[in-house]
Amino acid sequence: MSAQATARVAPPAFAPRPRPEREAAPAPRLRVVRAPAQARTRVPFVLVCMAVLAAALLSALLLNTQMAQNAYQRHDLTNELARLDQDQKDLVAVLDHKSSPEELAASARRLGMVPAAGTGWVRLADGSVQGVPKASK
Template structure:
């Protein structure tokens, strides 16, 4: 019997009671059961709620940690820029102090005069090469590097 004929016989609002069915193979009677469980879903709902809350908490903590890392990175970038500027300034000052003009001016300030003869020591055997002589303080040495790159003596 189809559902259409059952509803037509009973009327539209009436619900038919479950009828026992006979299992032809086993010879037993079976009944139709409602698929909806009788017990409540509170445990499942609590579990789902706990999972959602744990997920939101984890996302909040991760975002907070990431934002903190971003602020630290920003501060470190500012510090790196300041250190780079200091390095460039110090390198410029060092280059200026190492220049031949600066060294010559500092030597004149210290009343130094250029040497006319040189002597060297060979480190391997300790022997002396060349002859060192006393420097006459009246002679000066002018360095003309930009034009010729050759040192000349003035008397």
């Protein structure tokens, strides 16, 4: 016998087992169904996206406007600060001129004051006078 004939006669090693006979189940009834209608539309999603975009643009506009307003205020305050700084320098110059030793002596003479001839100090701890005070003429 040939190899082909032997292969036909020999049953395979993994042959399925025969199943016991069952009762025949009734065949299910099949019917055609429609595709489900789309439950949601895209309109709410589009409206939400447009609202978010509008809110972002509005907030950017408000932020830009506030920054511009702050820039104007900063410019005005810088100008005022420069003016006040110049006023302070002018007042210091006037005060320096009026408080010079020559101007101070002239003001004292106009008020009737005279220069002191000698100086003395009073010690506050015990009330004693130190130095040699002299009477003015």
